[in-house]
Amino acid sequence: MDKKITMAINWAGACGGCDVAILDMEEMLFDIVDIADIVYWPVAMDFKRDDLIAMKNGSIDIVLFNGTVRTSEQEEDARILRDRCKVMIAFGACSAFGGIPGLANVSDREEIFRVSYEDTPSTVNPDGVRPQTSCHVNGDTITLPEFYDTVKTLDQVVDVDYYVPGCPPTSNTIAQAVGVIAAYAKGEDLPPRGASISSPKALCEECKRAATKTGQRIPEVIRPHEVVADPDRCFLEQGILCMGPFTAGGCGGNCINANMPCRGCYGPTSKLLDPGAEALSTFGSIVGKGGEDFQLRGQMKAPVNNIKDPIGSFYRFTFPSALVNRTVKEGKNK
Amino acid sequence: MAEPKIGVWICNCKGRISGSLDTAHLTQEAAKLPNVVFVKETDILCSQGEMENLRQEIGESGADRVLFAGCSPRTSLRFPEEFITATLQKTGVNRAMYEVANIREQCAWLHEPGPETTAKALDEIAMAHARLRLDRESLPDVLISDKALVIGGGPAGLAAAKDLAGVGKEVDIVEKGTYLGGRLCQISLLFQSENWAGKCVSMCVGPVQASGVVMNPLIGVHTQSRISHIEKEDGNFLATIQCAPKYVDEDKCTACGECARVCPEYALSSYDEGLFSRKAIDKDFVRAVPDVYNIMDSFCTKCGECEKICPTQAIDLSAKLSIIQDTYGAVFLGTGFDAATVHNRPELGYASPDVVTGMEFERLLEHGVKRPSDGETPEHIVFVLCAGSRATRDKEGQGVPHCSKTCCGITMKQAMRVAQGMMETEVTIIYYYDIRTYERTFESLYDTVQKMGIEFVKGNIDAITASEEGGLAVSLNQLDDQTESSGGEHVFEDGKLLLNADMIVLASAQLPQKDPDNLITQLQLRTDEAGFPIENQPRIFRPTESLVDRVYVIGAASGPKVVQQAVEQGHAAAMNVLPYFLKGKKEMGKFASRIDPDYCVSCRICETVCPHGAIKFTTEGMVCDPAFCQACGFCAAACPTHAASLVNFSDQQILDQVDVAFKGVKNGDPKILALLCYWCSYAAADMASINGLKALTNFRSIRIRCSSSVNTALIMEMFKQGVDGILVGGCPPQGCHHINGNYLTDKRTALMHNLMEQLGLSTTRLRFDYIGVSNYQLFVDTIADMDKKLRDLGPNPAGRDLNR
Ligand code: SF4
Ligand code: SF4
Ligand code: SF4
Ligand code: SF4
Helix, strand or coil, X not given: CCCCEEEEEEECECCCXXXXXXXXXXXXXXXXXXXXXXXXXXXXXXXXXXXXXXXXXXXXXXXXXXXXXXEHHHHHHHHHHHHHEEEXXXXXXHHHHCCHHHHHHHCCHHHHHHHHHHHCCCCCCCCCCCCCCEEEECCEEEECCCEXXXXXXXXXXXXXXXXXXXXXXXXXXXXXXXXXXXXXXXXXXCCCCCCECCCCCEHHHHCHHHHHCCCCCECCCECHHHCCCCCXXXXXXXXXXXXXXXXXXXXXXXXXXXXXXXXXXXXXXXXXXXXXXXXXXXXXXXXXXXXXXXXXXXXXXXHHHCXXXXXXXXXXXXXXXXXXXXXXXXXXXX | CCXXXXXXXXXXXXXXXXXXXXXXHHHHHHCCCCCEEEEEEECCCCCHHHHHHHHHHHHHHCCCEEEEEECCCCCCCCCCHHXXXXXXXXXXXXCCCEEEEECHHHHHCCCCCCHHHHHHHHHHHHHHHHHHHCCCCCCCCEECCCCEEEECCCHHHHHHHHHHHHCCCCEEEECCCCCCCHHHHHCCEEEEECCEEEEEEHHHHHHHHHHHHHCCCCEEEECCEEEEEEEEECCEEEEXXXXXXXXXCCCCCCCCCHHHHHCCCEEECHHHCCCCEEECEECCCCCCCCCCCEECCCCCCCCCHHHHHCCCCCECCCCCCEEEEEEECEEEECCCEECXXXXXXXXXXXXXXXXXXXXXXXXXXXXXXXCCXXXXXXXXXXXXXXXXXCCCHHHCCCCCCCCCXXXXXXXXXXXXXXXXXXXXXXXXXXXXXXXXXXXHHHHHHHHHHHHCCCEEEECXXXXXXXXXXXXXXXXXXXXXXXXXXXXXXXXXXXXXXXXXXXXXXXXXXXXXXXXXXXXXXXXXXXXXXXXXXXXXXXCCCCCCEECCCXXXXXXXXXXXXXXHHHHHHHHHHHHHHHHHHHHCEECCCCCEEEECCCCCCCCCHHHHHCCCCCXXXXXXXXXXXXXXXXXXXXXXXXXXXXXXXXXXXXXXXXXXXXXXXXXXXXCCCCCEEEEEECCHHHHHHHHHHHCCCCCCCCEEEEEECCHHHCCHHHHHHHHHHCCCEEEEEECCCCCCCCCCHHHHHHHHHHHHHHHHHHHCCCHHHEEEEXXXXXXXXXXXXXXXXXXXXXXXXXXXXXXXXXXX
């Protein structure tokens, strides 16, 4: 067999689920180990950052990078890995689009520190101490990474070759990613740069419930916790907002099968400009019973006003990669 | 694709444009734009001489697309888009391959002369250029069948059929009943004309109208038939007609009636409103056309008596139903009206046999008015107007809100006939607020009836019940300060009045006919609340045509009508379709929706929103039929995958325009983008300067297909590009050309505001307004108001680099 390729796996701003997902692959893990030597995987194997720094540029074939970039250390890791590797893979929704941690972009460092280090009832911090990037203790300087204002996706920091979406990626998706890695190892053709290991079509295409669509309007929006959803009918048909039409397929519809609407962890399909604003456009077009000529303006708008928390609903996994990817402040003098 | 070759003609309007801005500078700068092969400044572009030159210059320069900078393509009275397309046709440039930079109405005339106005004109040229570069040729013509399908053989449908056959076109008429003529045949005494108080008898005109149709070899008449399936296909309508078995051979039947004499089974037909019976084999009335005996299947036991007796062996009881399938270029929906509101209004007492509808009373007048319950001559007949109509105010929900328009007049006629022919019978007419006998015929009848001394009572029906004396009792509530009947014999006491009657005639509302074959759904028509199909907007341009191209709704199917009006509509609709039938094709416009199967997931959302029924779901995927598409862009704005998009109004074309729109706006001035709907709001912006108003120079407008044609994500992208404020203008309420584009945008804007609030982006930056053509002052004021507020706010924070 050819010379084995080398691979690194890195954990940045994420819950750790992606690493678990890799470990969850069971026998398939051996397929990876067959073709690749893992040269860096701090969470599972005994590597230190210095080992990484010591490697030569371009010496790692493939990096699986999971998690968002939230601190200066994570950004540095990303840059080092980028330099050391040939193929950079954003692994998991966080690193690809921002993921759940990306929702922190509704806030900023100041607010997060204030709440965490002062406001919470269980915090006792009379001196108002907050994390500093450096501080002097007994004549020594201790440093901490900088905590950014804004959560970033991996591709906002370094170039990314492939995306493996999912929160976490399903084993099927990981298997496909392994396929790409194997192809790389054998020197075979690779997908175009920037490709995502997901379906080019939206989830509805592979959803079992799609056949129940009728082409009717959604008279009113029902929030998932308000009803027990019919397990066979399309969620949208039931008035339950589903991100399936906006979200790349490939996940196998695990949520749908568990009778929960899609929340979008496989990220937007390729033609979309912005998953949330697109969803507003679609839902704003089909929500409400129609016959607006005969309604008062307030009455007519009521069904859409019923859609609470657009950011949380429509950008659940994608906020940092949205067109407007964090909250902003109005005001001339800012 | 070959590189575009753009020719630019800049009109100075003989000083009317160049007086306010530097057209020479525009000419110089336009030459620098990519792909421009020819630039010229002209004096009066719309003049015949310049048009001649244009033709020659296009030929010589090799331009394959044309940019005009000058007057508004929407409101110019000399160089509007209709004129431009006609002109291009002669030059060999495809009719879609042009764009206009409106540097007159929305620039030179709207702003003070000076460099800022020139800068805006230059931006407008760059925007038109951005659109033009990506324009594509219009789709090829679509072949249209020149055969028509008329659904409903009433007076409206017959009129349309006769006209089309008159110019040599084939027509199929599908009638569910046994004869042609519809309700006309049930009403013995017809109003001859709105403007002539003469009468006409249906016994005479019915057969004349119907025979003309039956005798015409181009018209296929299918009675006792229904449309079992109809769908749009390649610009046409594919229909399946299911015809009742031909038990009686038309060629052999002499209408002698032997069969009906021996038939042991009685049947109820709609002709007599179920009040009188016929035989299972019979003619509904002696003058019915076609002049053939027919069998009502649901009453016939196939005993064979008729088959045996028929002297000409015309009857074959083993006949089977037949199916016809054909392709039609137009559909005339003339399915008539229904009078059902009285059924679910218990207080109107319709459950009693002696309470009848106006249509039923027509039949009683014909057969001799007797009380249905006991066959006695009624001594007191009470007519109740507005029975189920005008259910507004205190009556909301108890019927239909509209006035059925014909019933006051019909009631006067019926009351008159009773008063003239039944000397012993007393007549009372109960009316609700007022009597609406419009125009000459109705009003003269009203006048006659009043002079005859017929009693009128103003009141609101509380209940119609069986009275203690065995007849009927009408209890009325007083409506206003009128307490006495016209003759003074009935007086309200404490707001109540009790009248006795032995027969009651309800002027029941005219409603759309029931639709057992779901034609409305199959044809993808939109209806109003009462269920009448909605007509194309604005109504005055394509009267009788529904929102679906070449589906004409005629007669009472489109709303209450008297016979003559129904006939008029049939003729009008036939005329509307003629251009298609004579050319045999439909020329496709510049814009049309297209669905990309590589991205479409058949979510059917486009089908849901399409107001013109242009999109259908098939097992092979969604299909948009461009011959039905009116390019409103709803599908593109609603499609969750961007599989649906508009040709020549693509997302890229919109964003490319935004990219170059604000080069001439000074730093620090708010950049305001007005997305103005094609017909109303864009015209309002033109009308501002036409009416002498001035506006600030820092807004740019994009003429969008409908206020609802722009996806919210594009708006977000525009903010990201650095636009400070966006105004979306749509037609005024009830004025949208696509029914509800304005409302959809209003809703989407509300939703977008919720998101903007969460994002910390001021909602002042996005505004939706209903801006009709005459609301030009509102337009100018809105721009000024936005400018002021945006100055206070400062630059758009989302337009900067957001990665802190
Ligand atoms: S909207 Fe959701 S439930 Fe409906 S078909 Fe699409 S993915 Fe399935
Ligand atoms: S026409 Fe007369 S009876 Fe009929 S709804 Fe109108 S007002 Fe009432
Ligand atoms: S809305 Fe878009 S994805 Fe859905 S069926 Fe229509 S074209 Fe296809
Ligand atoms: S552009 Fe409008 S009319 Fe055409 S298919 Fe789309 S929604 Fe229908």
